[in-house]
Amino acid sequence: MTAGHDSILPAWSEPFHAADGPGDAKYLRLPGAVDRNWAYGDGTGRGVRVAIVDSGVDADHPLVGGVAEYVAIERDDRTDTGLRLDHGPHADLYGHGTACAAIVRELAPEVELVSVRVLGENLKGSAGAFAEGVEWCINHGIDIINLSMSTASDRWAEPFWELVDMANYHHVLLVAAMNNEPRRTIPSEFAGVFSVACAPGTDRERVWSNPRGPAEWGAAGIDVDVAWLGGATIRTTGNSFAAPVVTGHLARIRATHPGITNWQAKTVLGQLAANAPST
Amino acid sequence: MHNVAVPAARPLARQLAEIADSLGPVMAPVDQRRQLDDLCATVRIATGAASVSIARLDGDELWYEAADGRGGAEVIGLRLPTSRGIAGYVARTGQSLVVDRVEADPRFARDVAERVGYVPESLLVVPVTDAGDDVLGVISVLDRTTGAGDPLAVTSAAARVAAPVLAVAGAISRLGPLLVRAVADAVEADEPQLATALRRLAAETDEPAAEVAEFAAVLAEVRLLPPAAQRTIGRMLRDAITLATPRRRW
Structure with a gap:
């Protein structure tokens, strides 16, 4: 917490901050324990392709450590969708994507980061562009998608519902931040994603499980330091910055267990949750 | 005629x-402007903030329509592109953003700071959206302190009040x-x-x-x-x- 003002509690994060937290994680009593060594291997996330669907990523930021591939969704009225894809290097327009990328890099230093920029100039409304970005990821060998944004618009519910199912059946893990405000949050409210809100503390090694949802996972996102534009670091609060923590943990798991599916990965992450009952 | x-x-x-x-x-009914000013004052008191402003989204620009508190008079009338800055991000995505230690961001709205003669340490920006989730504007809370409630919840509630006012102001x-x-x-x-x-x-x-x-x-x-x-x-x-x-x- 920063001196001089109270910390903010983003919406959907409340269960993680209740007196008894979200209760115990659902724990499966397997014949052998799922421990961090088995789940995370060397913890590097080596070779896992993680897409940051966001405002772009500043590859030169010291905490980002490079970007393997770029895709920018741009407006183009000559195409059927009104959008086109640019594959040249791009900048981060706001800092938000750089923040998410650096968190993933911190937890899984050897991932391949792919910046999928969906907030380019002249894009009217972001939901269509980020749906396009998610679809590109599903069709281009991305292992894990970090989507630290959402839409509250009902008209996007069905397209995202289809995308979430598509991601599941392509064994792409989709991590989505809950909105910071108590309104519809698409696609993060869907059960097929790893939906994330803020848990207590700033320790990014801890992930909480909330078996009652809709924020199914909790991670550090309140008063956290994150990378920003121009090589800077800022302190911020938001479910946006908790989601990449879960993405980082999943990158470790996916590197150690290639091709692991959504439901398998949820089981593993749940066994390791900070609120898993002690065995 | x-x-x-x-x-x-x-x-x-x-x-x-x-x-x-x-x-x-720059034309709008006086009552609407007063409503927005009053809303800024309410949010400022409830969050213990130094300054609160409301900007209306017009195309790719944010037009600052109302404000209360430090630097408030100077910020009114500003037009800033949504292609950059924290308020720009919120206007473009419809996602709220809380940034503390703002000065650490070298690109943070220098032009605003210079024009209003005030550089905030912290910034909370919440979108004002209509029923279809289209962004109508943003509410910016500068340098909140210990207020009467959760500042994000307070500002979000104010955004719901501001939504119809901004919609009419735009028309x-x-x-x-x-x-x-x-x-x-x-x-x-x-x-x-x-x-x-x-x-x-x-x-x-x-x-x-x-x-x-x-x-x-x-x-x-x-x-x-x-x-x-x-x-x-x-x-x-x-x-x-x-x-x-x-x-x-x-």
Whole structure:
């Protein structure tokens, strides 16, 4: 917490901050324990392709450590969708994507980061562009998608519902931040994603499980330091910055267990949750 | 206002249309501006903030319409692109953003800070959205302290109150220039029906200005009503014009 003002509690994060937290994680009593060594291997996330669907990523930021591939969704009225894809290097327009990328890099230093920029100039409304970005990821060998944004618009519910199912059946893990405000949050409210809100503390090694949802996972996102534009670091609060923590943990798991599916990965992450009952 | 196309009126009408293009955006009913100012004051008190402002999204720009607190007077009237900055991110994504230690961001709205002579340490920006989740504007809370409630929840609640006000403000700001442009077009084309000129404008203009033009076309049709009805509606329009006044008088 920063001196001089109270910390903010983003919406959907409340269960993680209740007196008894979200209760115990659902724990499966397997014949052998799922421990961090088995789940995370060397913890590097080596070779896992993680897409940051966001405002772009500043590859030169010291905490980002490079970007393997770029895709920018741009407006183009000559195409059927009104959008086109640019594959040249791009900048981060706001800092938000750089923040998410650096968190993933911190937890899984050897991932391949792919910046999928969906907030380019002249894009009217972001939901269509980020749906396009998610679809590109599903069709281009991305292992894990970090989507630290959402839409509250009902008209996007069905397209995202289809995308979430598509991601599941392509064994792409989709991590989505809950909105910071108590309104519809698409696609993060869907059960097929790893939906994330803020848990207590700033320790990014801890992930909480909330078996009652809709924020199914909790991670550090309140008063956290994150990378920003121009090589800077800022302190911020938001479910946006908790989601990449879960993405980082999943990158470790996916590197150690290639091709692991959504439901398998949820089981593993749940066994390791900070609120898993002690065995 | 009947359909006599006086040749000397043409250049005058064209000039009026050009002036209206630049004047229009700064026109809005006084009551709305007061409502937004009051809302800023309420949020400022509830969050213990140094300053609170409300900006309306117009195309790719945020137009600062109301403010309360430190630097408030200076921020009103600013127009900033949404292509950068924390408020720009919120306007473009509809996602709220909380940033503390703002000065650590070298690109943080330097121009704003220089113009208002005040660099905040922390910033909380919440989108104002309509029922369809389209962004109408943003509320910015600068340097909150210990307030009466969760500052994000308080500001979000204020955003729901601001939404209909900003929606109406947007329509009003487009109405003036559209009317004058339609008059100019009608005179130029010797078009006797203002409604026809407005409908043509509506067809040529992007949303949401097209909606306003369509609405104005309906108003133009009022001319077809009996004289007594026209006089009544005329009085109502004059009242509305009285409410629309240049910003410097507020």
